[in-house]
Amino acid sequence: MYRYDEFDHAFVAARVAEFRDQAGRRLSGELTEDQFKPLRLMNGVYLQLHAYMLRIAVPYGTLSSKQLRMLAHIARTYDKGYGHFTTRQNIQFNWPALKDIPDILEELASVEMHAIQTSGNCIRNVTADHFAGAAADEIADPRPYAEILRQWSSVHPEFSYLPRKFKIAVTGAERDRAAIQTHDIGLHVKKSADGRLGFAVYVGGGQGRTPMVAKKIRDFLPEADLLFYTTAILRVYNLHGRRDNKYKARIKILVHETGAEELTRQVEAEFAALKASGEDLKLPQADIRAIDRYFAPPELTERAEGWGAVAAERKLDAGFDAWLRRNVVEHRNPDYASVTISLKGIGEVPGDATDAQMDAVADIAEKYAFDELRVSHEQNLILPHVARADLKAVFDALVAIGLATPNAGLVTDIIACPGLDYCALANARSISVAQEISTRFGSQEKQEEIGDLKIKISGCINACGHHHVGHIGILGVEKKGTELYQITLGGSADENTSIGEIVGRGFAADEITNAIETVVETYLAHRAGRDEDFLAAYRRLGAAPFKEALYGSEARAA
Amino acid sequence: MKILTANRLIDGEAVWLAPDYSWSETIDVAEVARDKDAEARLEAVGAEAIRRNRVVDVNLVDVELVDGAIVPIRLRERIRAAGPTNRLDLGKQARPGAASAV
Numbered sequence: 001m002y003r004y005d006e007f008d009h010a011f012v013a014a015r016v017a018e019f020r021d022q023a024g025r026r027l028s029g030e031l032t033e034d035q036f037k038p039l040r041l042m043n044g045v046y047l048q049l050h051a052y053m054l055r056i057a058v059p060y061g062t063l064s065s066k067q068l069r070m071l072a073h074i075a076r077t078y079d080k081g082y083g084h085f086t087t088r089q090n091i092q093f094n095w096p097a098l099k100d101i102p103d104i105l106e107e108l109a110s111v112e113m114h115a116i117q118t119s120g121n122c123i124r125n126v127t128a129d130h131f132a133g134a135a136a137d138e139i140a141d142p143r144p145y146a147e148i149l150r151q152w153s154s155v156h157p158e159f160s161y162l163p164r165k166f167k168i169a170v171t172g173a174e175r176d177r178a179a180i181q182t183h184d185i186g187l188h189v190k191k192s193a194d195g196r197l198g199f200a201v202y203v204g205g206g207q208g209r210t211p212m213v214a215k216k217i218r219d220f221l222p223e224a225d226l227l228f229y230t231t232a233i234l235r236v237y238n239l240h241g242r243r244d245n246k247y248k249a250r251i252k253i254l255v256h257e258t259g260a261e262e263l264t265r266q267v268e269a270e271f272a273a274l275k276a277s278g279e280d281l282k283l284p285q286a287d288i289r290a291i292d293r294y295f296a297p298p299e300l301t302e303r304a305e306g307w308g309a310v311a312a313e314r315k316l317d318a319g320f321d322a323w324l325r326r327n328v329v330e331h332r333n334p335d336y337a338s339v340t341i342s343l344k345g346i347g348e349v350p351g352d353a354t355d356a357q358m359d360a361v362a363d364i365a366e367k368y369a370f371d372e373l374r375v376s377h378e379q380n381l382i383l384p385h386v387a388r389a390d391l392k393a394v395f396d397a398l399v400a401i402g403l404a405t406p407n408a409g410l411v412t413d414i415i416a417c418p419g420l421d422y423c424a425l426a427n428a429r430s431i432s433v434a435q436e437i438s439t440r441f442g443s444q445e446k447q448e449e450i451g452d453l454k455i456k457i458s459g460c461i462n463a464c465g466h467h468h469v470g471h472i473g474i475l476g477v478e479k480k481g482t483e484l485y486q487i488t489l490g491g492s493a494d495e496n497t498s499i500g501e502i503v504g505r506g507f508a509a510d511e512i513t514n515a516i517e518t519v520v521e522t523y524l525a526h527r528a529g530r531d532e533d534f535l536a537a538y539r540r541l542g543a544a545p546f547k548e549a550l551y552g553s554e555a556r557a558a
Numbered sequence: 559m560k561i562l563t564a565n566r567l568i569d570g571e572a573v574w575l576a577p578d579y580s581w582s583e584t585i586d587v588a589e590v591a592r593d594k595d596a597e598a599r600l601e602a603v604g605a606e607a608i609r610r611n612r613v614v615d616v617n618l619v620d621v622e623l624v625d626g627a628i629v630p631i632r633l634r635e636r637i638r639a640a641g642p643t644n645r646l647d648l649g650k651q652a653r654p655g656a657a658s659a660v
Contacts, residue, residue: 027568029611047615049638050649051570080648095648097569349644420634421642431644481632 001062001372002147002294004112011154012109015116019043020102027099040098042122042160043105044115048424051095055118056108060128060146060170061089061375061382065362068373070111072358078104083358085343085351087415087466088167089127089375090118094422116154121162123153123234127169129178130376133297134338134384136330140189140197142170142178144291145226148283152227159234163241164249166234167206179377179493181205181214182469184251185233190220198222203233203263204255207463211499212252215260217267223288225271227281232270236263298370298385303335306388313392320395322406322444328391337388339369340408341381341398346442347435350416351379353403360401368394378415378454380408410447411455411520412438415466419459419476420483426459428476428483429509433457436513441520450520452533456491469493471535472519473500474512485512487519489546490538503543504551515550522549559621561588561628562600563638564613572638572650573613579603581613584650585628585639590621633659 004012019039026036040046044055056071063071071091075083078100079093086092096104108114117124126146133141149168153159159166171178172189180186186202199221205214221229233251240258242248255263274281314321327340341361343351353361365373365383368390374382381403386394398404407413414437417423419430434457441447456470460477467473473488484506491500507515520534526545527537538546562575563585573581574588582588591597597618604616620631630636640659641649651658 027611033567033608033614047565047570049634050572050641051565095570099568420637421644426634429643431642435644478633483633 001064002059002143002291008112009109012112012114012116015043015114016102016105016109019105023098023102038120041119042117043101044118045098045101046119046424048094048418048422049420050422052098052101053092053094053422054096054101054104054115055086055090055092056113056115057118057125058090058113058375059150060126060132060143061130061377062132062143063373063375064111065366065371065373067111067113068358068362068365070107070113072355072362074104074107075355075358082352082354084349084418085353085375085379085381087377087379087417087464088125089130089377090125091375092418094418119165120160121164121166122160123149123156123162123166123168126150126153127167127178127183127377129171129173129176130374130378130382131177131329131338131384132172132374133295134331134336135173135177136332137175138173138332139191140172141292141295142172142187142189143295144288145187145189145199145223146170147291147294148226148288149230152230159238162234162238163243164246164251166237166251168230174495176493176495176497177376179466179469179497181495181497182207182211182466182493183214184237185230186214187226192220196222199226201229201233203267204252204260205497206250206252207466207468208250209247209461209463210250210253210256211463211468212256213497213499214252215255215263217260217264224283224285225275226283228274228279229267229271231279231281232267232274235270235274236266240266298372300333300336300385300387303387303389306335306391310388310391317392319399319404319406320392322448323395323404324391325448326406326410327408331385335388337386337391339383339386339391339394340376341383341403342405342407342413343380343403344407344413344438345402345405346407346412347439349431350414350434353381357401357403360397361403364394364397368397378413380413406444407447409452409454411441411450411453412447413454414438415454415456415470417458417460417465419457419465423459423464425462426476427461427478428459428485430457430459430465430474430476433474433476433485433509433512437516440513440517450524450534451530452535453520454492455516466493467491468499469497470500471538472516474516477506479506483509485509485515487512487515487550489519489543490535492535501543504547504554518549519546522546559623560591560597560600560618561585561621561630562591562604562616563588563619563635564604564607564616567611567614574639575600575603575607581607584653584656585630588621588628590623590628591618627657636660
């Protein structure tokens with residue numbers, strides 16, 4: 001993985017010192033809250049319902065064991081013994097004291113981590129496929145490009161005060177696990193007919209109150225031109241993005257109002273002008289390959305004995321067998337596999353891990369997974385490289401810490417934002433809904449009978465829980481002082497991204513789990529067979545049978 | 559009826575203005591304003607506390623009295639006063655004898 005060079009160390013240390021000074025001046029009264037707020041936000045410090053919240057960047061979701069241990073230490077020392085992994089592959093701590101945050105940042109810097117640009121109207125943490133570097137279907141590891149973008153975008157003087165926040169995602173595989181079409185810029189690594197690497201470029205995706213699927217504005221951008229092109233997009237956005245209305249300030253609105261064709265013309269014109277200007281943005285091959293080397297896969301020795309071992313062990317342990325079915329996926333090396341560590345125990349809080357669990361997972365990664373971990377945008381942890389021969393040992397170690405739930409991609413693998421239990425912006429709770437649905441569908445047999453199904457829950461229209469792209473999405477709102485939950489169906493964040501359709505009137509907090517069960521039972525009753533998953537069935541059937549099941553005569557009257 | 563709430567600057571702790579104009583960590587001793595004049599007095603104290611960098615995010619919130627106890631009307635404020643509903647071991651509700659939000 002990437003290691004800080006001298007410049008990175010000096011840069012992060014300087015930012016820690018700067019924030020220590022800013023926090024000190026705030027606490028002494030030298031800075032007002034109005035003056036301090038944009039400064040703290042630029043360092044990931046929010047004020048939430050109960051306390052401050054610190055969001056720490058996990059660049060493209062990649063962590064080492066040492067870094068995860070540091071997060072455990074922070075949870076234990078400065079917070080309340082747990083952390084919350086987020087849909088942007090970051091981690092949040094919900095209870096830090098402002099007076100302690102400079103010390104936390106200094107501790108993070110010691111393991112090459114920071115909280116810079118995890119908030120504010122700037123380019124946020126660049127996200128990537130959580131199986132990057134390991135996936136069997138990958139063309140190239142997207143993380144070197146994500147790292148180049150991270151370096152380019154960190155305190156970029158031109159792009160630190162954009163009209164609104166800006167999110168970039170990169171995938172290097174045909175199957176999109178990074179949700180690139182829901183990002184401001186989505187990059188899909190491609191190989192041209194003559195073997196050159198480059199990108200298909202998508203612009204203007206996003207969720208929030210106005211969900212949009214990104215438009216592809218370039219079929220193939222040579223990798224050397226990456227920063228020319230992203231600079232061109234950002235310049236067009238910076239110039240024309242709506243600064244008069246924060247609800248219309250994201251680039252998706254600019255794309256929508258300008259039209260994809262005209263916006264593409266503007267970007268291409270800026271791109272051409274930039275290249276002609278002599279501005280030094282071309283990525284030299286030598287530099288790209290130098291970054292590549294940081295992400296070189298570990299040396300994977302032949303471990304063919306794993307095939308026989310796994311086949312024998314799965315016959316003896318039904319739990320292990322289920323875990324293999326759901327949480328273990330193919331690796332590019334057949335003797336190895338990638339493992340999803342579910343942070344979605346039945347009835348538990350999606351994305352939460354205790355300090356003890358983080359320490360234990362760090363130990364497992366160090367012992368069995370080449371010291372490497374990932375955070376997925378689906379709020380799970382990933383061990384990207386595990387020898388099949390070690391899978392049973394990994395499983396047993398995860399069982400011991402309560403993290404072996406075999407539900408990756410199933411109905412209980414729910415994304416949920418913090419919602420009204422923590423978030424100052426939320427209108428309704430998300431976590432409690434996720435917990436109740438998880439408990440309702442907790443039977444492994446039932447979950448596997450239902451098959452692949454992504455439920456995503458947001459506690460307000462800002463859509464941090466990605467409800468718009470859930471196969472079943474749930475949006476919590478406040479109506480007449482009570483929580484009300486609106487269901488959307490048919491959303492998806494993969495290579496065939498779609499925005500879910502609102503199915504009808506909302507449901508009260510004590511009705512929503514029954515409503516979701518009705519939706520699921522309707523799917524089971526109407527699917528063509530077990531091979532037709534929920535999304536495929538919905539796309540074939542449309543909303544009608546689900547509306548009928550949920551609303552009966554009310555739906556027919558409408 | 560309204561009470562004045564804020565977050566303490568130094569650590570973000572949710573606090574409520576008490577009758578002696580101190581900031582209480584629990585809602586039960588909050589000063590209740592029953593008319594516009596009383597609300598204005600609370601707001602003036604809040605503005606001064608902001609100026610003196612004691613608290614941030616000062617707001618008046620609607621409450622009712624239930625069996626003599628102060629209960630915010632909105633769930634949001636009930637959760638602030640108690641803690642996350644999914645973790646009863648966290649927040650004010652973790653204190654001995656304290657009530658949860660739901």
